[in-house]
Amino acid sequence: GAGVSQSPSNKVTEKGKDVELRCDPISGHTALYWYRQSLGQGLEFLIYFQGNSAPDKSGLPSDRFSAERTGGSVSTLTIQRTQQEDSAVYLCASSLFGQGGEKLFFGSGTQLSVL
């Protein structure tokens, strides 16, 4: 696609439920990032995928959070047993590793609200 696509754009869930957030990166981009942005705050790194390398999961806040990237393209961020403090905007970004690879292109995010 022309840009990074995220779905859903908004998700309201009840505490304790599991949610899945999807990211469709720009075609051909080998690197994919997930960030979390709480209201009025900066970007909190969650996880980074680069090609076939093992993902950098160092930013995942707890074992309730996991992510996978199938076929080197689409990625899914899963939050199990959601808590109210998980409410935030979840942003996905992709980049073309190598020349110009430092430029991250972001999606519009998924606004997650845990009631």
Next chain:
Amino acid sequence: GQQLNQSPQSMFIQEGEDVSMNCTSSSIFNTWLWYKQDPGEGPVLLIALYKAGELTSNGRLTAQFGITRKDSFLNISASIPSDVGIYFCAGRGYGGSQGNLIFGKGTKLSVKP
């Protein structure tokens, strides 16, 4: 670990004023990126810098990669109302995690009441 300080945290602008913000890091970076985020949207890349001392412009925006490789600034000349938003700097260092990319906490630009 690597840290990145962005200042100011917020500022008010009046149309026509010049604006300046900066970021400093605790370690050397090889890339600096500046993003702008509008409400309800993801950050959009404004300027990318790859060499120490590099000065790059994008319309009314000018950014520089500091000689020490530990800082960068962004200037906006003759601001207009649509410049309001949150500006983030990001730097890529050597080694480390997070895809080697560190984000500042943002500078929020608002219009003077």
